[in-house]
Amino acid sequence: MSLLCDKYRPTTLAKCDFNQQQCQRMRRLISTGNFPHLLIYGPSGSGKKTRAYALLREVFGVGVERLKLEHKQFETSYGRKFDQTVMSSNYHLEVNPSDAQFFDRLVVQQLIKELATSASLTDKHKFKVVVITEADRLTREAQHALRRTLEKYVVTCRVILIAESASPIIPAVKSRCLLLRNGAPTSANISSVLVSVAKKECFSLSAQMADKIANDCDHNLRRALLMLETYNVRQTGLNTAGTHTTGLIDVPQPQWRQQLASLAKKLTESPSMKKVLEIRSAFYELQTHLVPNDLIVRQLTKDLLKRCLDDPMKSRLMQMAADCEHWMRLGSKPIIHLEAFAIKFMNLWKSSVDGLQLDDIDGDTDMMSIVY
Numbered sequence: 001m002s003l004l005c006d007k008y009r010p011t012t013l014a015k016c017d018f019n020q021q022q023c024q025r026m027r028r029l030i031s032t033g034n035f036p037h038l039l040i041y042g043p044s045g046s047g048k049k050t051r052a053y054a055l056l057r058e059v060f061g062v063g064v065e066r067l068k069l070e071h072k073q074f075e076t077s078y079g080r081k082f083d084q085t086v087m088s089s090n091y092h093l094e095v096n097p098s099d100a101q102f103f104d105r106l107v108v109q110q111l112i113k114e115l116a117t118s119a120s121l122t123d124k125h126k127f128k129v130v131v132i133t134e135a136d137r138l139t140r141e142a143q144h145a146l147r148r149t150l151e152k153y154v155v156t157c158r159v160i161l162i163a164e165s166a167s168p169i170i171p172a173v174k175s176r177c178l179l180l181r182n183g184a185p186t187s188a189n190i191s192s193v194l195v196s197v198a199k200k201e202c203f204s205l206s207a208q209m210a211d212k213i214a215n216d217c218d219h220n221l222r223r224a225l226l227m228l229e230t231y232n233v234r235q236t237g238l239n240t241a242g243t244h245t246t247g248l249i250d251v252p253q254p255q256w257r258q259q260l261a262s263l264a265k266k267l268t269e270s271p272s273m274k275k276v277l278e279i280r281s282a283f284y285e286l287q288t289h290l291v292p293n294d295l296i297v298r299q300l301t302k303d304l305l306k307r308c309l310d311d312p313m314k315s316r317l318m319q320m321a322a323d324c325e326h327w328m329r330l331g332s333k334p335i336i337h338l339e340a341f342a343i344k345f346m347n348l349w350k351s352s353v354d355g356l357q358l359d360d361i362d363g364d365t366d367m368m369s370i371v372y
Contacts, residue, residue: 005225008197011065013054016047018189019182026055026180035059035125037150039135039161039174042182045220048162051182052131055160059125060091074106086111092129098137105142108132109149116153129158136163140170147172168329190214190224197225203232216253256291257299264303267345276343283338293334297325297341304345309352320344 010016013023029035038055040048056064070086084107087094093115097104115128132138138146147170150159161177163169185193191210198205205228213231217224253261263282266275286296301321308314324341328334 003226004197004201004229005222008200008225009050010047010054011057013051013058016051016054017193018185019047019051022180022182023051023054026051027058029178030055030059035127035158037154037159037161037177038180039163039166039169039177040180040182041136041161041163041166043184043219044164045217045222045224046182046184047221048182049131049133052160052162056092056129056131064089064091066090072111074100074103074110076103076106084111092131094131094133096133097142098134102139104138105145108138108142108146112146112149112153112157112159116157127156127158129160131160131162133162134164135161136165136168138169143170143173147176150176184219185221187211187214187219190217190219190221193221194224194228197228198232201232203235205231256286256289259286260296260299261303263342264300264307267304267342268307268349275346276339279342280335280339283335283342287335293328293338294325296338297321297328300341313348313352316348317345320348 013027016023038052040052042048053064066089067087068089070088071083072086073081073083075081082100082103084095084097084100093111095107095111097107097111100107112130115130118128132146146159150173159177161169161173166174166179166181191207191214194210194213195205195207198210209231213224213227217227259282263279266279266282269275283296287293298321301317304317305314308317320341324337327337331337
């Protein structure tokens with residue numbers, strides 16, 4: 001039994017429910033016989049990967065849906081071995097090199113080289129395609145290696161990069177790709193999809209509940225479908241227990257979002273050294289469950305914005321969040337910058353409550369002068 005977000009994933013560009021203008025552009029592109037390197041970027045849950053696979057199906061046919069899971073082993077120059085999970089068909093290969101962290105350069109070079117040197121199965125398209133997910137998380141070394149590889153194997157290999165943002169990708173790679181921005185779906189688009197899926201699954205979904213899920217999913221269609229599935233399970237459980245509900249049912253948020261909401265509440269309470277240790281433990285737990293660090297900063301900032309006292313405080317919070325995300329990209333230990341962000345906000349909150357005016361909240365501050 002598959003999840004709704006996988007069961008009703010569009011398989012062709014014509015079946016996509018939104019961003020039709022982009023789909024028409026992609027169809028015109030392949031109809032001319034031209035298939036350049038692509039960079040598809042946009043927010044999470046906007047259908048980037050869905051459109052990439054729909055494009056591959058338009059080009060190669062249903063063969064791209066016959067996938068197999070492989071674990072390829074790589075060896076570094078000093079003898080260290082590591083495994084990389086790869087999804088592949090006879091026409092393409094999907095990989096997330098950022099899983100290899102500092103060894104992503106090796107994964108990019110070897111996989112593309114192996115794919116480019118293998119023979120193509122079609123006479124019409126004498127190339128294969130490499131789909132690289134989370135391309136914005138690649139290291140600079142891997143991106144420079146990718147640039148050289150794009151030039152060397154351009155005849156027998158095409159690359160589709162999928163990323164949330166194009167800004168972390170170096171200009172040398174972007175200049176060799178056709179950039180396609182995939183915008184997030186509107187609430188109306190999401191509501192329409194939810195009603196359609198509920199109708200196909202033969203369970204009742206009111207327009208008010210569809211709008212509520214669409215407003216709570218942060219314009220993430222995949223998250224909305226998961227929330228719809230959770231709603232259906234809870235509604236079925238209540239009906240089985242003999243409880244008839246006519247109003248709206250609260251759909252629970254993911255556990256990591258609940259933990260960040262609880263953390264935001266702690267940051268607005270009286271700061272202390274004990275609380276800093278609790279915050280550090282909370283950050284470590286989120287990282288252990290593989291929640292991305294930039295997602296932690298963004299969601300925590302959203303929760304803290306709801307608790308800010310005035311507009312100047314919101315402005316300074318946004319500046320601190322931007323600085324934190326910037327330094328996390330440059331550094332090697334994000335936990336340090338996450339802790340610094342939390343401590344600075346506690347200092348800002350304390351100062352705002354007490355009516356103090358700090359000269360430089362973003363400057364270097366002694367930790368003992370912040371916690372009380």
